[in-house]
Amino acid sequence: MSKHQTSRGNEKVAGNGQFKKKKIKEAFEEYIQFITYAKDLKERTIKEHKNNFRYFCEFLKKIGKKITYVDQVNQDLCINYWIYMKRDQNLKNATRRLRTRSLKAQFYFYFKKGYIGENPWIQEFIDLNDEKEPVRYLKKKEVLLILNSIDTSTSKGSCTKSLISTLLDAGVRINEALNLDEADIDFDRNLIHIWESKNDEERYAPINRKLAFMLKELLKKNSKIKNRVPALFINHHDGTRLTYDQVKNEIKKIRKETGVYFTPHSFRHTFAVWYLVHGGDLASLMENGGWKTLKAVKKYLNVSKPLAIEQHKKHSPFNQLTE
Incomplete structure (x- = not known):
């Protein structure tokens, strides 16, 4: 308690x-x-x-x-x-x-x-x-559709894609992501330092090398903004921290364009389900994602089991054998 x-x-x-x-x-x-x-x-x-x-x-x-x-x-x-x-x-x-x-x-x-x-x-x-x-997670084709719909030739698009990629790869909550500062990214160890979480406990969330590279590129663009706040995700027209309402507006546009319904939290669900399907365990999922109880992550186990069975059908060693 x-x-x-x-x-x-x-x-x-x-x-x-x-x-x-x-x-x-x-x-x-x-x-x-x-x-x-x-x-x-x-x-x-x-x-x-x-x-x-x-x-x-x-x-x-x-x-x-x-x-x-x-x-x-x-x-x-x-x-x-x-x-x-x-x-x-x-x-x-x-x-x-x-x-x-x-x-x-x-x-x-x-x-x-x-x-x-x-x-x-x-x-x-x-x-x-x-x-x-039931847990509403995104399928691979839906995630690709979302990411590919974002125009990264603009500063806003680069920021949006980096934010969504962070939600998906690190499994962080939207408020945790928006509260991140540039100094919270440890590029030497590929970790994100979460200071403010739902459970009032700080933690480190691992990130993929591809995401680390994407965030480095984002910081380069951020550095060109004068009088900006030290936030990781900022508005490039005035250097202020990106807000939740602004993220919601961008998501509405992407949903309309792609026909895929999702919320910021959908990526946290997707992170958890994909993590378990591809061999992750509940203990490390809790640690990396900041869940406090086993009960909170068991719902993802129930979803991932049938998906894991389908993965076995596709990738079973016997499929590689010839008669």
């Missing part, structure tokens, strides 16, 4: 169960202040919490439920929101889980502040692991 994890199943206020009345909008603003300054969360994460709160408020408005105080949100309301996301909005399982976890974290904060007697977003009635979606 990490420093941020606690048991959040049936939290109760000690004593007579009294709690402070707090307006929900004021409580939410207080929560945003907390995660911004006390927890120092990234801007993208804070934005996601704001959006998830807004989605919940839109649901309340849609069903005609007026909520003024935090303690008016009960378990029945939470259950109905889960059903609404699933049946009415037809949201993907991953999206429902993400929104629910966000609200659960918010209300846990309200519980700790004494605004509610218990957290209504308990897991007993919402199975966050229900119907988990």
